[in-house]
Amino acid sequence: MTYEYVEVEIEEVENVTQKSNQTICSAASAAMATLMYHMFSSSALLSLGLYHLISTTRNHHLKSSRGDYTAKPYHPISAFSSRLRHLPLYLLLLCLLISLIHQSLISFDADPLLKGRTPVHRFTSLQAAAVIFSFLLLTLALLISESTSLLPLPPDLFFALASALFYLHYSASSNSASVQTSDLQAKCDSVSANISLLSSLLCLLIAFQPRLFLADVALAGSICLQGLWVLQTGLSLYVDAFIPDGCHKLLDVVSGVEGSTKCDLEDSKLRAVAILDLVFVLHVLFVLLVVIVTYAAVAKTVGIRRFGSYEALPNPNTADSNHIQMKALTGTQA
Numbered sequence: 039m040t041y042e043y044v045e046v047e048i049e050e051v052e053n054v055t056q057k058s059n060q061t062i063c064s065a066a067s068a069a070m071a072t073l074m075y076h077m078f079s080s081s082a083l084l085s086l087g088l089y090h091l092i093s094t095t096r097n098h099h100l101k102s103s104r105g106d107y108t109a110k111p112y113h114p115i116s117a118f119s120s121r122l123r124h125l126p127l128y129l130l131l132l133c134l135l136i137s138l139i140h141q142s143l144i145s146f147d148a149d150p151l152l153k154g155r156t157p158v159h160r161f162t163s164l165q166a167a168a169v170i171f172s173f174l175l176l177t178l179a180l181l182i183s184e185s186t187s188l189l190p191l192p193p194d195l196f197f198a199l200a201s202a203l204f205y206l207h208y209s210a211s212s213n214s215a216s217v218q219t220s221d222l223q224a225k226c227d228s229v230s231a232n233i234s235l236l237s238s239l240l241c242l243l244i245a246f247q248p249r250l251f252l253a254d255v256a257l258a259g260s261i262c263l264q265g266l267w268v269l270q271t272g273l274s275l276y277v278d279a280f281i282p283d284g285c286h287k288l289l290d291v292v293s294g295v296e297g298s299t300k301c302d303l304e305d306s307k308l309r310a311v312a313i314l315d316l317v318f319v320l321h322v323l324f325v326l327l328v329v330i331v332t333y334a335a336v337a338k339t340v341g342i343r344r345f346g347s348y349e350a351l352p353n354p355n356t357a358d359s360n361h362i363q364m365k366a367l368t369g370t371q372a
Contacts, residue, residue, distance in 0.1 A: 072276055085129075094109070094255060097110065127180065142163075208234040211227050212231045221310070222282075222285065229318055263321060270318075284302070284309065285307075
């Protein structure tokens with residue numbers, strides 16, 4: 039009897055161990071998928087911000103001499119054919135569609151690691167999906183306005199609508215930060231919300247002051263900053279090498295759900311938040327450097343294209359001297 043009882047205990051331990059290993063593997067796969075989504079979102083936002091920054095700077099240099107510069111929500115690629123002029127908008131629609139599908143799918147997952155558990159997770163995910171869907175509709179309206187005459191959308195109205203949508207994203211990120219049990223994820227969501235609020239204010243400013251070039255450049259920089267912060271969020275929450283000391287990943291063994299990173303001790307939490315603040319400042323400095331380098335490169339390129347190569351102009355002093363000599367020679371001959 040004792041031998042049989044020991045065998046039963048061993049089998050139960052093996053089953054529990056096997057289930058735990060399966061739970062850990064599935065949680066690791068989910069974390070990897072989340073990290074890949076963060077990398078995808080980061081690359082899309084960075085590409086959008088850089089494209090808008092380059093196009094805005096080029097537009098400013100081409101029109102500043104005539105004094106007719108105005109901010110534009112979209113700059114077609116003039117070098118491409120008529121079908122490919124709006125390629126960036128098509129790519130943006132594709133990225134937004136992928137994000138919408140992702141947010142809609144994860145809303146059906148269970149997440150007991152949030153405050154309020156799974157129901158709160160579903161509502162916050164659906165709220166994020168609704169915001170993404172709103173951006174998708176606005177991008178589609180912009181594409182129709184740029185390619186056809188069915189929906190004439192003035193730039194100031196577009197920037198006003200974009201301001202409202204960025205504010206909705208700020209609200210969604212703030213709500214997500216308020217229900218997190220992970221201090222680091224709450225901090226990351228809070229910073230993302232503040233960047234969206236900055237973008238909203240810049241869009242509103244451009245809607246009322248469309249000739250304000252600095253606001254347009256700052257808007258492009260804020261989009262780049264959002265892309266960098268999305269990448270930093272994925273690294274800080276789901277990559278072991280970037281998780282601060284004293285913090286660990288959350289894991290619900292029963293449901294097999296892995297959350298983001300949490301710090302148990304108060305000192306560890308304060309240290310991790312301070313590190314994130316420092317990293318955010320470094321991201322801001324990097325964006326400023328990108329803006330300066332882009333402005334200088336575009337200014338040089340546009341200047342060369344506008345003025346081209348130059349030839350030496352005649353010296354007015356030499357021309358006057360030749361005129362005097364010819365006049366003296368004529369008087370002598372007379």
